[in-house]
Amino acid sequence: MTLEMRGIYKSFGANDVLRDVSFSVAPGEICALLGENGAGKSTLMNILGGVLPADRGTVLLDGREAAFKSPAESLAAGIAFIHQELNLVNDLSIYENMFIGRELKTKAGLLDAKAMCARCAGVFERMDVDLDPRAMVRDLDASYKQIVEIARALLMEASIIIMDEPTTSLTDPEIDRVFDMMRILKDQGVAMVFISHKLREVMDICDRYTVLRDGSMVAQGNVSDTNVDELAKHMVGHEVRTQSLRRERELGGEVLRAEGLSQERHFESVSFSVRAGEVLGFTGLLGDGRSELFQAVFGSGGKYQGQLYLEGKPVTVRDTRQAVELGIGYVPRDRKENGIIKDMDILENGSIVTWPRHAKYGLINWRQVKEAFRRQAETLRIKMGAEEDLIGSLSGGNQQKVVLAKWLNAGPKVLIFDNPTQGVDVGAKEDIYDTILELAGGGVAVIVLSSEAQEIIRLCDRAIVMYHGRVKGELPAGEMAEQEIMRIATGA
Numbered sequence: 001m002t003l004e005m006r007g008i009y010k011s012f013g014a015n016d017v018l019r020d021v022s023f024s025v026a027p028g029e030i031c032a033l034l035g036e037n038g039a040g041k042s043t044l045m046n047i048l049g050g051v052l053p054a055d056r057g058t059v060l061l062d063g064r065e066a067a068f069k070s071p072a073e074s075l076a077a078g079i080a081f082i083h084q085e086l087n088l089v090n091d092l093s094i095y096e097n098m099f100i101g102r103e104l105k106t107k108a109g110l111l112d113a114k115a116m117c118a119r120c121a122g123v124f125e126r127m128d129v130d131l132d133p134r135a136m137v138r139d140l141d142a143s144y145k146q147i148v149e150i151a152r153a154l155l156m157e158a159s160i161i162i163m164d165e166p167t168t169s170l171t172d173p174e175i176d177r178v179f180d181m182m183r184i185l186k187d188q189g190v191a192m193v194f195i196s197h198k199l200r201e202v203m204d205i206c207d208r209y210t211v212l213r214d215g216s217m218v219a220q221g222n223v224s225d226t227n228v229d230e231l232a233k234h235m236v237g238h239e240v241r242t243q244s245l246r247r248e249r250e251l252g253g254e255v256l257r258a259e260g261l262s263q264e265r266h267f268e269s270v271s272f273s274v275r276a277g278e279v280l281g282f283t284g285l286l287g288d289g290r291s292e293l294f295q296a297v298f299g300s301g302g303k304y305q306g307q308l309y310l311e312g313k314p315v316t317v318r319d320t321r322q323a324v325e326l327g328i329g330y331v332p333r334d335r336k337e338n339g340i341i342k343d344m345d346i347l348e349n350g351s352i353v354t355w356p357r358h359a360k361y362g363l364i365n366w367r368q369v370k371e372a373f374r375r376q377a378e379t380l381r382i383k384m385g386a387e388e389d390l391i392g393s394l395s396g397g398n399q400q401k402v403v404l405a406k407w408l409n410a411g412p413k414v415l416i417f418d419n420p421t422q423g424v425d426v427g428a429k430e431d432i433y434d435t436i437l438e439l440a441g442g443g444v445a446v447i448v449l450s451s452e453a454q455e456i457i458r459l460c461d462r463a464i465v466m467y468h469g470r471v472k473g474e475l476p477a478g479e480m481a482e483q484e485i486m487r488i489a490t491g492a
């Protein structure tokens with residue numbers, strides 16, 4: 001099906017989010033939709049997906065005008081939508097989620113769980129992922145949820161698939177498999193819209209690109225005629241540097257040390273230590289256990305064996321409140337579930353861990369809280385309306401920045417970042433890297449968990465590579481290379 005959007009306008013109150021945007025994608029074509037955080041990408045796709053109405057403009061499918069009043073209408077027209085903020089029901093199983101609204105029935109009219117599970121298993125097999133269709137979505141980690149979302153779109157046999165940052169929490173081998181499947185769909189004539197801040201992925205899989213800046217279309221063309229640097233420049237409006245950022249720093253004393261940390265099914269005999277001013281990276285493939293390891297360290301991941309030392313003294317972290325008191329901070333991955341509180345506004349979300357510091361006799365000094373938040377919001381260039389707006393009014397990448405702002409203000413001794421630049425645009429990524437290095441420069445011990453080899457290489461003084469819950473290798477800055485990291489991460 002050929003899709004064409006013409007002269008689309010959309011405002012939220014005084015905020016003109018889309019101005020006269022036109023966009024098209026043809027059968028068998030993968031078109032990238034690019035732009036900084038808050039440029040209007042998700043909004044444009046939400047209009048196509050029936051989530052939001054446009055103020056003006058037309059949507060044409062094979063030349064016929066279409067206006068979707070609900071996601072169900074868009075879906076019925078053959079448009080599948082993989083949402084940026086994962087859109088699964090936690091209290092249902094994987095197969096129930098994948099068939100929601102289009103359940104398969106037996107001849108007798110009963111739900112045919114067996115057939116649905118078999119169809120799911122078939123897609124997972126093609127994606128080469130080990131998932132039980134009957135498992136509850138609640139028990140899945142972010143990467144697997146993303147895989148389920150992608151699999152659901154594949155199952156629908158849609159003729160247009162919108163992918164809004166489908167790979168943010170996947171690692172390279174999984175991304176490769178998703179791309180393989182996209183190529184198959186492309187050959188079958190499916191039209192795809194691919195939104196991503198990972199420009200190398202765009203170069204790899206897309207045919208054409210459209211760049212939005214502040215709600216207007218600023219560039220369009222064939223991917224074969226451009227390169228990563230040029231795309232980045234279109235997005236942010238100026239050159240973006242991409243060389244290594246690490247500089248020699250004086251390291252202080254040991255801040256955090258772990259000895260023989262083990263937790264059944266997640267990690268085993270993990271030992272490491274990190275010094276003041278050091279940036280220590282942890283990387284590996286899906287299922288390497290690094291997120292579970294640091295959730296445990298932060299007191300949010302259940303019981304474990306082994307011993308933690310903070311500045312040389314043995315500590316037991318029972319819960320997150322205690323972790324914060326001890327000076328341990330943790331920016332979680334998967335912000336929708338762990339990082340933000342939906343019913344709170346931007347300021348509350350961006351300051352909650354510092355409230356005790358700004359409180360006297362149980363009263364919070366909101367003026368101080370606001371000042372502190374504003375400083376970080378400026379450094380990180382958070383694009384927002386008023387601090388009192390709900391966090392949900394921000395674009396995905398800007399929500400991520402609010403979560404970062406909160407922890408930067410908390411002033412911890414050791415700060416753990418799990419996938420810190422998830423969903424963040426190329427320019428903002430550099431701002432975040434600068435901020436992390438500044439923290440380290442100020443004597444904070446920083447731990448960065450990332451599945452992006454480039455992120456580890458550019459940022460870290462030392463990297464630990466994990467495989468199936470165990471430490472498989474350690475690389476000093478000079479020896480980090482994508483191939484070497486991948487070799488260790490795959491258990492070779």
Ligand SMILES: Nc1ncnc2c1ncn2[C@@H]1O[C@H](COP(=O)(O)OP(=O)(O)OP(=O)(O)O)[C@@H](O)[C@H]1O
Nearest residue numbers: 012017037038039040041042043393394395396397
């Ligand atoms: N429901 C809403 N209410 C108010 N403002 C909104 C709403 N949804 C989006 N916006 C605003 O519209 C603008 C564009 O947001 P959008 O989510 O489309 O950006 P995006 O390009 O997808 O960014 P990102 O890369 O961060 O996901 C932002 O300024 C955002 O704050």
Ligand SMILES: [Mg+2]
Nearest residue numbers: 042084395396
């Ligand atoms: Mg978005």
